[in-house]
Amino acid sequence: MPQDDLHHRDPRQLAPATQRNREPILAVLRQVLPHQGLVLEVASGSGEHAVHFAGAFPDLSFQPSDPDPAALASIDAWARTSTLPNLRPAIRLDTMAPRWPVTQADAILCINMIHISPWAATEGLIRHAAELLPAGGPLYLYGPYRQHDVPLAASNAVFDDSLRRRNPKWGLRELEAVAELARAAGFGEPQVTPMPANNLSVVFRKL
Known part of the structure; x- marks a missing residue:
């Protein structure tokens, strides 16, 4: 590829699932997020959710993050198209790191990460969320889960198998x-909301 094409290539990534789930997620977030403060999004991916939610909550500041450089470039490219004053530049954040580049958050969002990462990533997410959030602060998780006494949907079983084939972790x-x-880690019982395509919204609040 010519150097000029590389220089001008649009770094924005497109996640088709975002177009389908952002409005159902937003409906839940309207009942969960505080009226003001800082919302840290962990594993922001393409950045499309961050832009959509920042636009919907102008009184909240949104801090997107991701461990992947390509994702960080995509997040910031989407932010440039939105010109939202409450959307901060993306930061590199690995949930398994001993320290995070954030010291406080009023709410934390993590969408579609837990099943596409090692269990240690979930352990780090919850441990650090407990350190950052105030009492009553929400940790919002979204994605597919297994549940005791609930049959696994056929589509989720196929998805689970494909994930484990890609990476046993x-x-x-x-x-x-x-x-x-x-x-x-000091959170209360989860508030669970069924979502489209056999996903769940799961909200934990810091005690």
């Missing part, structure tokens, strides 16, 4: 295991 997590991890 990936796969749908037991919601009960995530809830136990959260309880041990």
